[in-house]
Amino acid sequence: MIRTDALTKDFVVSRTRTVHAVRGISLDVAPGELVAVLGPNGAGKTTTLRMLTTLTRPTSGSATVAGYDVVTHPDRVRAAIGYVGQGGAGGASQVVRDELRTQGEIYGLDRRTARRRADELLEALDLTEQADRKVDSLSGGQRRRLDVAVGLVHEPSLLFLDEPSTGLDPHNRANLWEHVLRMRTAAADPMTIVLTTHYLDEADTFAERVIVVDHGQVIADDTADALKADLAGDLVTLRVAAGDAAALAALAERAPGTRSVRVGAPEADGGRPVEIRTADGPGATPGLLRAADAAGLAVTRVDVARPTLDDVFLGLTGRSLRETGVQGGDEPPGEPTTDLSGTTTKEVLA
Ligand SMILES: Nc1ncnc2c1ncn2[C@@H]1O[C@H](COP(=O)(O)OP(=O)(O)O)[C@@H](O)[C@H]1O
Ligand SMILES: [Mg+2]
Known part of the structure; x- marks a missing residue:
């Protein structure tokens, strides 16, 4: 056409x-x-x-x-x-x-x-x-x-x-x-x-x-x-005690499907989020939790977010469409x- x-x-x-x-x-x-x-x-x-x-x-x-x-x-x-x-x-x-x-x-x-x-x-x-x-x-x-x-x-x-x-x-x-x-x-x-x-x-x-x-x-x-799926990936956020965040991030880096890992700012309650970009969030989360458990890292909260098209644009350009x-x-x-x-x-x- x-x-x-x-x-x-x-x-x-x-x-x-x-x-x-x-x-x-x-x-x-x-x-x-x-x-x-x-x-x-x-x-x-x-x-x-x-x-x-x-x-x-x-x-x-x-x-x-x-x-x-x-x-x-x-x-x-x-x-x-x-x-x-x-x-x-x-x-x-x-x-x-x-x-x-x-x-x-x-x-x-x-x-x-x-x-x-x-x-x-x-x-x-x-x-x-x-x-x-x-x-x-x-x-x-x-x-x-x-x-x-x-x-x-x-x-x-x-x-x-x-x-x-x-x-x-x-x-x-x-x-x-x-x-x-x-x-x-x-x-x-x-x-x-x-x-x-x-x-x-x-x-x-x-x-x-x-x-x-x-x-x-x-x-x-x-x-x-x-x-x-190709350009952004899902975002899995695992919260752990602040002292465990670096160890969890290292472990997540090695997990299959992981694209990038970012450790967020410490939170008021002493916890700290570890944000994992991965191709398939719901599929990767059980493995991440098992690995954390085996390493003695206690995960206190799990969030799995599917990306938005804004994440796609951000991934492509480094700018947010929302912020333009x-x-x-x-x-x-x-x-x-x-x-x-x-x-x-x-x-x-x-
Ligand atoms: N008639 C025109 N004369 C000069 N510049 C123009 C004209 N129309 C559009 N532009 C410029 O071309 C670019 C693309 O504009 P446009 O196609 O309207 O973008 P969009 O629809 O995606 O907002 C912009 O930088 C705009 O300022
Ligand atoms: Mg226009």
Whole structure:
């Protein structure tokens, strides 16, 4: 469905400054896949999506989307895809139902089909009750569902969603996901969905595949489970008396599957945690406890934690995604606004 080869985008900001937004991204997305592109602000997620949706021309490299080259056949690509941009779409003063019908007609649907399709989408995305209201009277969650409906009006087989849930509260995020997943499986051929997010839990729970990008490059690409097992490992924390911590750490270093061992700070009650990164925490723990017992080290507490995608990112970059300030969804200072703001996405695509 998507194939890119060394896709690159440079923005020449001034005579002396060029931003290398995307630096040679090569990826393949098969039909029906649900892929999350995860990365901190400024990683190049939006720029990548904009190249794949023909809104921005690559500086170099190539991309084929739905079988067509984005540079030589942008019209074909546009007809095959839906795109819900970061800022959202939709004429604010339009009535919800009319907005959907209009967008359908822009996409070349005849009047009757556009009406039918609008009604179907209103129903599917739980917007029937809001159908006669003005777009700008919708709540954030309703507005985002309308954005998704607009992206789907021409029944694309491939949908791009740029930060679909940013700014929504947890309830509305869950609700949006429920709708998107239902729409996806309702189609005869499951829709291919590529979305960007900086919500780690969201990528973890819903995506079948996670592509981690940082500084314009793909730094990991696999299922969330595989990334965690390969790149982070489970964390087993054993607490012992402070005086036993070094001996336990030495023993854990030699245990099968151990990747790294760290002795934490002494605690008020005289205990000290020994943190063991290991491929399979639940599997390794019994052996660790037996070895500790045999060495006369009394373990007083055991914790086994599965890694998060943040641990994966930390393992890959030495930085925490949480600490890059992305969780709030705020743009970093100096972030240039894209030329799309203020226009509707469909206007640009159509
Ligand atoms: N139109 C533009 N002009 C100049 N720089 C841009 C433009 N669009 C994006 N950038 C820069 O390219 C980098 C990647 O941006 P973007 O693709 O929006 O990242 P993300 O979506 O991952 O937050 C950032 O450094 C951003 O400031
Ligand atoms: Mg972005």
